[in-house]
Amino acid sequence: MASNRHLGRIIALQTLYEQEMRQAANDPSLDIDEVLARNVRRYREMLNDVAFVKQLVTGVSQQADKLDAKLQPVAPEWPIDQIARMDRLVLRIGLYELDNEADVPPKVVINEAVELAKAFGGDNSSRFVNGVLGTLLREREAAPKARPARKPAKKAATNAAKAAPKKPTKKPSKK
Numbered sequence: 669m670a671s672n673r674h675l676g677r678i679i680a681l682q683t684l685y686e687q688e689m690r691q692a693a694n695d696p697s698l699d700i701d702e703v704l705a706r707n708v709r710r711y712r713e714m715l716n717d718v719a720f721v722k723q724l725v726t727g728v729s730q731q732a733d734k735l736d737a738k739l740q741p742v743a744p745e746w747p748i749d750q751i752a753r754m755d756r757l758v759l760r761i762g763l764y765e766l767d768n769e770a771d772v773p774p775k776v777v778i779n780e781a782v783e784l785a786k787a788f789g790g791d792n793s794s795r796f797v798n799g800v801l802g803t804l805l806r807e808r809e810a811a812p813k814a815r816p817a818r819k820p821a822k823k824a825a826t827n828a829a830k831a832a833p834k835k836p837t838k839k840p841s842k843k
Contacts, residue, residue, distance in 0.1 A: 672716050679707050680724040684757050728764045735760045742803050755793050758784045762801045774805050
């Protein structure tokens, strides 16, 4: 299944890359579902988890601005529109998975993104992707955890009474 998901990430990356290229060229005939279907057909013999690929493509496409807003503060010297297209897409996929794929361990997500960057990015892409996603993960892990909800007043009063020091009881005297 893992290698199947790796292939799925490659297909998602190819689909998102074509989408960005065609949008940059103002291609009015772009239909992302059609592009995805074509890319999935190429690998239909090896791909079982088509829903995962569709979820990645749809999620990253719909949340691109939100993902970019989270990525930008981590690499402030690189405006998001100046990051190489492939690196930006790999980062978006990785961040999308970190935010939305609870069944995939975060370190696996980062490792997969690094592998995509090695395969499809430039010489330093894998280090850049690893650094950005690793920083986002560390920030998330260091963030204060949400405080548990307060107990209802009645239970809190009951618990406080239980925790209060007890009055000493008189011991019966032995005569």
